[in-house]
Amino acid sequence: MTKRVFMLPLWIRLWHWSNALAITVLAVTGISLHFSDPALPLVEFSLAARIHNVTGVILVGLYAVFVIGNIVTGNWWQYVPKPPGIIQRCLRQMQYYGSGIFKGEPEPFPPTPETNFNALQAVTYWSIMYLVLPAVIVSGLIFLYPQFSPDTLFGLDGLLPIALVHYLGAAVIILFAVSHIYLGTMGPKVSSLFKMMFTGWYEH
Amino acid sequence: MIGHIRKTLWRLLALLAVLAAVPALADDPPSPAELAKIRTGNAACLACHSEAGLKKPPKDGMDLKALRKYLVHADTYAASDHGQMACTKCHGDGYDDHPHAAKAREELSECQDCHARKAMRIERQFDKSVHAENLSDSFTCATCHDAHTMALASKLRDPHKIVAQDNKICLDCHDSDLAFARIAPEKKKRPPIDDIHDWLPNTRLHWKAVRCIECHTPAEDKLSLSHEIQNKDKAEKKCATCHSANTSLNARLYRHLATEEQHKYGFINSVILGTSYVVGATRNPTLDFGLIILFAATVVGVLGHGLVRIITTRLRRSKKND
Numbered sequence: 001m002t003k004r005v006f007m008l009p010l011w012i013r014l015w016h017w018s019n020a021l022a023i024t025v026l027a028v029t030g031i032s033l034h035f036s037d038p039a040l041p042l043v044e045f046s047l048a049a050r051i052h053n054v055t056g057v058i059l060v061g062l063y064a065v066f067v068i069g070n071i072v073t074g075n076w077w078q079y080v081p082k083p084p085g086i087i088q089r090c091l092r093q094m095q096y097y098g099s100g101i102f103k104g105e106p107e108p109f110p111p112t113p114e115t116n117f118n119a120l121q122a123v124t125y126w127s128i129m130y131l132v133l134p135a136v137i138v139s140g141l142i143f144l145y146p147q148f149s150p151d152t153l154f155g156l157d158g159l160l161p162i163a164l165v166h167y168l169g170a171a172v173i174i175l176f177a178v179s180h181i182y183l184g185t186m187g188p189k190v191s192s193l194f195k196m197m198f199t200g201w202y203e204h
Numbered sequence: 205m206i207g208h209i210r211k212t213l214w215r216l217l218a219l220l221a222v223l224a225a226v227p228a229l230a231d232d233p234p235s236p237a238e239l240a241k242i243r244t245g246n247a248a249c250l251a252c253h254s255e256a257g258l259k260k261p262p263k264d265g266m267d268l269k270a271l272r273k274y275l276v277h278a279d280t281y282a283a284s285d286h287g288q289m290a291c292t293k294c295h296g297d298g299y300d301d302h303p304h305a306a307k308a309r310e311e312l313s314e315c316q317d318c319h320a321r322k323a324m325r326i327e328r329q330f331d332k333s334v335h336a337e338n339l340s341d342s343f344t345c346a347t348c349h350d351a352h353t354m355a356l357a358s359k360l361r362d363p364h365k366i367v368a369q370d371n372k373i374c375l376d377c378h379d380s381d382l383a384f385a386r387i388a389p390e391k392k393k394r395p396p397i398d399d400i401h402d403w404l405p406n407t408r409l410h411w412k413a414v415r416c417i418e419c420h421t422p423a424e425d426k427l428s429l430s431h432e433i434q435n436k437d438k439a440e441k442k443c444a445t446c447h448s449a450n451t452s453l454n455a456r457l458y459r460h461l462a463t464e465e466q467h468k469y470g471f472i473n474s475v476i477l478g479t480s481y482v483v484g485a486t487r488n489p490t491l492d493f494g495l496i497i498l499f500a501a502t503v504v505g506v507l508g509h510g511l512v513r514i515i516t517t518r519l520r521r522s523k524k525n526d
Contacts, residue, residue, distance in 0.1 A: 033484060034492075035492070036448045037448050038442060155478065157481045160477060160481050175502050182509070
């Protein structure tokens, strides 16, 4: 018989899907801007710039919701990998993805209301949300107000390091998003985790 | 009749001789002795026509209100394209003594007296410009180009300086109701410059990084930038013209830096990167390629993993059923 356990409050689900939408829009417009080519426009440059700027500011707001929400509800604790044995648990998780899952082994650390994330998830999510995304957001804000960037650096325009941080950080987030969506299929059923992200209930 | 033809032919020959000689003369800088002589001569003019002259006029009874309009900054003039020329080269008869002759202004040299070939080319472009359309009678070279301050882009080299010099010319009129009204047709109201450019992100920053003429002139002239200044209907509005790997900035603002290294640290258009990071134009193809490969590998990786999962699940199920 299927068991149901409530895992995700409404604010997290709303934040998650708004964030996902914002990241998707930013990725598509960002790619259009970076690889701008008059012969092959994905989204026309000025339109892409406008959408990217507005969505970027929305993402800043969503990030504030995320940080404040986590502090107020205490949810931030979920993102902290708990010792001892963080590395061993990460390796165990990787071994499950690499071979265990093909053999039909059970998920080694299934989610519970107390511990939403396995160690690998906690480490990855923490790095993305508290290192990479802030770097992308701060560099994006400087891009929006380039007068705050240094004038020159190593004989090149001072906006270059800002642009590189923004570009590389965004690339990491896009790579993360691809893996994240795929790992979403690794619940008890392919659809279980997606369903949980909408309803808040984990069925297993 | 024959005499008339002969006279015309001689005139043509004389004109051709002048046309051929002028560039040679212009390219020949004066010797140090000649330059010292020129500077001494010019100092006599600047004794009045400078801030110092205005403060302490060398003569009594001068019309200081009129003088204020005709001041020249010695250092700026010396650094300009005409900086090694004597004032009297253009300000000829009538300017030798003070007060200057009443008709001295009429004796002023015209730009085309020296720049004949250039003037012919530019005139054809100017005739199609929005300035010619609205102001053909009153608009001259000097309306935009102050012969006492202008320096060629190739001489300035630094794109920031080129932009500052050239945009000042446009903005002096187009960003000032007073200056605009002075030469615009009577009923023409100055369009607010920020409002009509509000589609351009970071408008004022663009004006610090590129010239108005980057968008407001056609790109057909290979020798120099066209003088066909175009209004908003014809001006460039496609961002990707500059914001792409094959950026038109190379043929425009950065044309005089074409011989410098173009791929510093592996970036395309790295000459532009020296002064401005231009989204879409100043990219590193190696980095781009690496990231595209990484993205493709991730997508193929997850699809492959998913496929193996499907196959192994089916195999396990069929074994169970057996």
